[in-house]
Amino acid sequence: MTISKKQNESALELALAGRLDTVTAPELEKELKASLDGVKELTLDFAGLDYISSAGLRVLLSAQKTMNRQGAMKLVHVNETIMEIFEVTGFADILTIG
Numbered sequence: 001m002t003i004s005k006k007q008n009e010s011a012l013e014l015a016l017a018g019r020l021d022t023v024t025a026p027e028l029e030k031e032l033k034a035s036l037d038g039v040k041e042l043t044l045d046f047a048g049l050d051y052i053s054s055a056g057l058r059v060l061l062s063a064q065k066t067m068n069r070q071g072a073m074k075l076v077h078v079n080e081t082i083m084e085i086f087e088v089t090g091f092a093d094i095l096t097i098g
Contacts, residue, residue, distance in 0.1 A: 002048075003031055010040040010071070017048025020056030029059045036063070040071030047077035052085055064095060074098055 001018035012035055020028060036042065042063065052060075060075075067073035074096040078086070086092040 001027065003028065005031070005035065007035070007039075010038060011043070012036070012039045012041070013043040013045060015045035015048065019051040019053075020049060020059070021051060021053040022055040025053070025055035025059045028056070029062070032059070032063050032066075036066055036070070039067075042067050042071070042073040044073070044075045045077055046075055046079065046082060049079070049082060052082050057085075057089060057091060060091070060095065072096065 001016060001020055001024035004015040004017075006013045006015075014028075014031065014035075016028070018024070044060075044063075064073055076098060078097050083092070083097070086095065086097065
């Protein structure tokens with residue numbers, strides 16, 4: 001998985017490409033921990049993301065909890081396969097997807 005980062009003052013966008021799974025989830029978690037200080041708007045761009053596992057969902061849930069305290073988080077360009085996973089797991093009700 002690759003993570004591309006764009007920051008503009010208190011807005012942060014992370015574009016993910018590849019697979020967010022047990023192997024790569026710690027990488028995203030580390031990036032978020034290092035980057036979220038002072039961020040009010042977090043956008044995760046899933047245009048290049050092919051797959052997400054339960055480990056990836058856990059990282060998203062943690063990021064959502066952090067952003068609930070300090071601002072907002074949204075996911076963009078979510079493909080049909082990943083959207084189906086969000087719907088089945090109930091994450092579609094928790095996350096802002098647009």
